[in-house]
Amino acid sequence: MFYLYYGETVPIEVSMPMKKIYHLSSCSTCQRIIKDLQPLTDFELQDIKSEPITTSQLEEMHSLSNSYEALFSKRAVLYRERNLKEQNLTEDDFKDLILEQYTFLKRPVIIVDDQIFIGNSKKVVEAAKKAIHS
Template structure:
């Protein structure tokens, strides 16, 4: 599978997509206009090992809802990601059996190296 979950209104996501120089085999899904399905999220969780690793603690709603003071479970992380796209750490890049989550320089460098092999 070659897929990227991103936000087309996010400048960081767009910069990363340009940086990766993807071939046409990649499927891009704008998570705001095309919501993540339960099946898609479960596939991401299977590759990453947890819903927490997919969850963005930098989201504005995370602070507004005071979730940092809540004792969140894996089920909670799954619920919030499915409930609102902003809770998915972006971008999520899936390349074969590899998953790269977020926009850290290290993550993107690793994704680039893996994709270009």
């Protein structure tokens, strides 16, 4: 989008309401949830394995959830393999781990405007569905 500024055309960034799902295409749970949420009009789907999340995307998720730990999957195989449960992880540690390895992001992450829904619990999925179709 552009606007006219003293006779010059200047590009401006327009903030559109965000509708996005971060998921793993090889995850049957993510596939089932996405199917259950249909129709997903105007939603962008991002497969976090083929298109890793960026620092700015993770920071945006953090701004909605107020916690990197809430975005972190403690069910990830690497969490157990690295014995991370025994470490006192900080918010910065959770952020770094998520950016390092896509499997550390709890999924799916569903963003509907200024709301975020993290994970695959029935309660979270129902709340996301309600927000999407309200």
